[in-house]
Amino acid sequence: MPELPEVETTLRGIAPHLIKASIKEVIVRRRDLRQSVPLSLAEIEGRIVTGVSRRAKYLIIHLKGHHHVILHLGMSGSLRIVDPATEFRTHDHIAFTLSTGKQLRFHDPRRFGIVTHFIADDPLTHPLFASLGPEPLEDAFTARYLQSALKTMKRAIKLTLMDNAIVVGVGNIYASESLFIAGIHPATPACKISLPRLRLLVNSIQDVLRRSIEQGGTTLRDFLRENGEPGYFRQQLFVYEREGEPCRHCGTAIKKITQGQRSTYFCRICQKK
Numbered sequence: 001m002p003e004l005p006e007v008e009t010t011l012r013g014i015a016p017h018l019i020k021a022s023i024k025e026v027i028v029r030r031r032d033l034r035q036s037v038p039l040s041l042a043e044i045e046g047r048i049v050t051g052v053s054r055r056a057k058y059l060i061i062h063l064k065g066h067h068h069v070i071l072h073l074g075m076s077g078s079l080r081i082v083d084p085a086t087e088f089r090t091h092d093h094i095a096f097t098l099s100t101g102k103q104l105r106f107h108d109p110r111r112f113g114i115v116t117h118f119i120a121d122d123p124l125t126h127p128l129f130a131s132l133g134p135e136p137l138e139d140a141f142t143a144r145y146l147q148s149a150l151k152t153m154k155r156a157i158k159l160t161l162m163d164n165a166i167v168v169g170v171g172n173i174y175a176s177e178s179l180f181i182a183g184i185h186p187a188t189p190a191c192k193i194s195l196p197r198l199r200l201l202v203n204s205i206q207d208v209l210r211r212s213i214e215q216g217g218t219t220l221r222d223f224l225r226e227n228g229e230p231g232y233f234r235q236q237l238f239v240y241e242r243e244g245e246p247c248r249h250c251g252t253a254i255k256k257i258t259q260g261q262r263s264t265y266f267c268r269i270c271q272k273k
């Protein structure tokens, strides 16, 4: 599943191709994604792209006249810039032909992605963004913020980190890795973690995400990178998908448990409640 670093990498990859270009044509080959692609998407034809941004795992293409295209890669989506003459692949559902002679294509085998159109001064007023917590890499995400957000939460810290209402974009891999780095057991009740440990946790989350963004993401093999190579962050993971392998700090076998139907990996020696 594309995680926040892959989405950020995608944003950095496509933005230079889109900004200041105008949309010559919108081609919709399949409309039945997670939400039906609205007919109004065609209204962006002829409009100039003024910017591209990200909120949580959504990408927003800003166009003149307060038009916006909001995209989500879902479970298996990807975006790439191609020559319009390139043959469509099976799951290339939507294409935006640009005035630069290139084309942006949305590819999504499982069709859990979203491509929608929204006209508003501020695209963040769209209902998709209504209940999202702060961005993990922005100033609002601090230990003090977490302390107040978690103060009555008895839920396990791992699950609260993956809750988009608390903080967006901390997926399973990043939650497991940052809890290891902060030395916090993933089943610790969220409200029990002291402010100094929350500081460590915030720093760990930010370090893990930044490192992964620098390396172009962890999981997605099909996103646009200039050299076309997949990310290799996975090789440096401390705990994720390393059940039974020795902890890189103490040598103890990494354990796997299930929390909220998702696998959690941790070291029972290095991570304390």
Ligand SMILES: [Zn+2]
Residues within 6 Å of the ligand: 247, 248, 249, 250, 251, 252, 267, 268, 269, 270, 271
């Ligand atoms: Zn260990």
